[in-house]
Structures are given as C-alpha cells and as structure tokens.
C-alpha cells in the first residue's frame with residue numbers, strides 16, 4: 297500500500313485529529329491559520345481551536361495578488377506564477393505557525409487549504425447563457441503538501457460547483473455541524489469582504505438550512521479607502537465614515553441591483569461590488585462630487601442595509617433570532633451600530649460565545665470540511681439546489 301494512503305487510513309481510524317484550517321479571503325489582509333482538534337464527524341463533530349493566528353501579507357505580496365484578483369484583464373503568466381507562489385508563501389507561514397505552537401509536521405493529520413479566490417463567476421454573475429457556474433481559487437495544494445510534509449486538502453469549491461452548487465457559500469456545511477442548536481433560531485453572520493449568513497432553524501431541520509451571500513461587508517469600504525486614502529488599508533474603527541453623513545440618493549442607487557432581489561441562496565463577490573459599481577451609482581444619483589467621508593458613511597450604511605434586509609427577509613420582522621457574528625466587519629463599530637439598529641428584535645453575540653474565535657471561524661469551517669472529506673459522509677440538505685450533498689476538496693500527498 298502506498299504509505300500516504302496508509303497514513304490516511306491511520307488518520308481516519310484515530311478518535312481525534314489535528315487539522316490546520318486556512319482562510320485567505322477577499323480582504324487580502326493575510327492568512328488565517330487555525331489549529332483545530334476535531335473528533336467525530338457529521339452531527340457528532342466536536343471541534344476545539346487549540347491555536348489561531350493571522351499572518352499578515354507583505355505589501356509586495358498583496359500587490360501581486362491584487363494584480364490578478366477579480367480582474368478580467370489579469371496577466372495569465374502572473375496567474376500561473378501566483379498559483380505556485382501563493383502556495384509557497386502559505387506553506388512557509390504554516391511552518392512558522394507550527395513551530396511557534398511547539399508542534400511538528402508529524403503531529404498534524406491534514407491541512408485544509410481554501411486558497412485564494414481570484415475570480416468568482418457563478419452564472420448569475422457572468423450572465424453568459426449556456427455557460428456553467430465557475431469559481432477559481434489558486435495556491436496549489438501539492439506545493440503546500442510537499443513543502444510542509446503534511447497531507448493537504450484543497451480546492452474545496454470545485455466539487456460544490458460540479459454537484460450543482462455555485463461554489464459558495466460553503467459555510468452551510470460546517471455551521472450546520474458545529475453550531476446548530478435545537479430550540480434556538482440562529483443566524484451565523486460573517487462580515488468579511490462579502491457578508492454572508494447561515495440560517496439554522498431551531499427545529500434543526502436540515503432541509504431548511506442554507507447559507508447565502510448577502511452583498512458587500514467590508515469590500516467596498518476597503519476598496520474606496522485604499523484608492524482615496526493612500527497608506528490606509530481599511531477604515532479602522534470607522535474613523536472616516538463616522539465623520540460623514542449618509543447620502544440618501546446614493547444609498548438608494550447602490551441598492552438598485554438585481555442581485556439584492558434574488559432569492560436565497562445566492563452568491564456574489566467583488567466582481568460585482570467594486571468601485572465601478574460605486575461610480576455607476578454615483579452617476580445615476582448625481583452624487584459624484586460629494587465628500588469622501590460622505591461616500592464612506594453611505595457605503596457603511598449600504599453594507600448594514602443589505603445585511604439587515606437579508607436577515608429580515610429570512611425571519612420576518614417579528615422573529616427574534618440570535619445572531620452570532622464573525623469576520624473582520626464585526627470590529628467596525630459604526631457598521632455594527634447600524635446593523636443592530638436595523639434588527640432591534642435580534643439578540644447579538646459572536647461565535648466566541650460558542651467557543652470559536654470569531655476571527656478564526658472561516659478557517660475552522662474549512663478544517664471541518666476536510667474532516668468530513670476524511671472521515672464523514674456527504675450531508676443531506678434535502679436535495680435542494682445550492683446545497684448539494686457532497687464531501688469536498690482534493691487530497692494532495694506530500695511525496
């Protein structure tokens with residue numbers, strides 16, 4: 297038997313395993329690395345996060361990713377090179393984290409690598425009749441496996457697309473397994489570059505569970521700051537937006553996209569919500585010349601409005617879900633204030649209350665997906681479009 301296969305056989309026969317979950321999202325700020333101890337699978341999955349860190353990207357690395365990120369005119373040679381380069385940078389970051397945590401490669405059963413999304417093109421976004429849903433994450437898994445010496449499960453989104461999904465959000469699988477709670481309606485709200493949530497009904501009925509993207513979280517604010525405030529990467533603590541006034545005409549124009557009216561589940565990305573989208577809305581509303589702080593205040597309200605509308609659409613105005621937040625946007629005080637004001641009946645918390653560091657949550661979800669691939673069975677969500685019953689990821693062997 298190939299010794300790698302033997303190793304996998306041993307891993308799946310152990311009662312628990314250490315899996316490193318990785319996430320590098322649309323914000324391009326750095327690599328989230330979560331060291332997870334996982335036992336069981338499916339509804340019996342138990343996860344504890346033993347260690348977590350985000351390793352920031354250098355400005356040079358960010359610039360290289362940006363050159364191929366969400367751009368229809370990207371240089372194909374650079375795309376090709378970045379597929380390997382991202383993997384090598386990530387692999388070295390993992391080795392650094394493992395050493396800091398006093399572990400060695402042989403302690404780790406597997407790495408779950410999301411990779412870097414460079415283009416997301418569900419049919420609803422590309423609108424090319426007859427062409428399939430598509431999404432592309434780079435950062436090759438074999439390079440991570442060979443460099444770290446650890447079995448690496450990567451490229452999770454392709455199986456989702458192959459089985460009829462749009463490639464995102466995948467949060468539904470892990471959220472359902474680790475956060476469902478009988479008797480409590482839960483919303484797992486992640487405010488990353490793109491905001492998404494998972495609806496977990498209190499009756500635990502898998503046939504009702506879904507995750508959906510709702511629209512921009514931080515991405516438009518980040519893009520605007522990076523363009524208009526050289527040296528800044530995001531509007532830290534809403535310092536800029538807090539100085540501005542929301543422009544009602546611009547906000548109304550921003551809300552006019554068919555995406556926001558589409559049914560759940562749905563997915564989107566910075567391919568739609570970008571500075572061109574803002575400029576179009578400014579032109580349509582005659583607000584091209586308003587102050588930069590007012591644009592930022594309006595973008596902040598835009599993100600809050602799409603999140604509030606989506607949660608309301610899910611529960612109706614009367615219901616009182618508990619909203620467990622995660623993702624960088626929950627650190628934006630103005631955004632949070634607006635979301636809370638819009639959902640007065642909800643109780644707000646973070647995944648910290650459920651023992652998962654909110655900054656680590658997405659990385660943990662990928663560790664859970666890898667665990668399912670190794671020891672689980674496909675989860676049945678009732679055969680609905682958008683939530684195919686599959687285990688995901690490609691298994692990359694170190695030698």
Ligand SMILES: Nc1ncnc2c1ncn2[C@@H]1O[C@H](COP(=O)(O)OP(=O)(O)OP(=O)(O)O)[C@@H](O)[C@H]1O
Nearest residue numbers: 321322323488489490514530532533623624627628
């Ligand atoms: N103190 C803060 N004030 C304002 N915004 C913040 C703060 N801290 C983090 N953020 C926002 O959170 C972003 C990072 O969020 P996160 O790491 O969750 O995104 P991501 O994982 O890259 O996105 P996605 O989930 O869409 O893939 C930053 O770019 C910034 O916009």
Ligand SMILES: CC(=O)N[C@H]1[C@@H]2OC[C@@H](O2)[C@@H](O)[C@@H]1O[C@H](C)C(=O)O
Nearest residue numbers: 413416464465466467488490509658
């Ligand atoms: C294509 C892609 O990478 N999408 C990400 C992104 O970041 C947030 C949102 O957009 C979500 O759909 C998804 O990530 C999470 C982890 C998901 O699939 O659930």
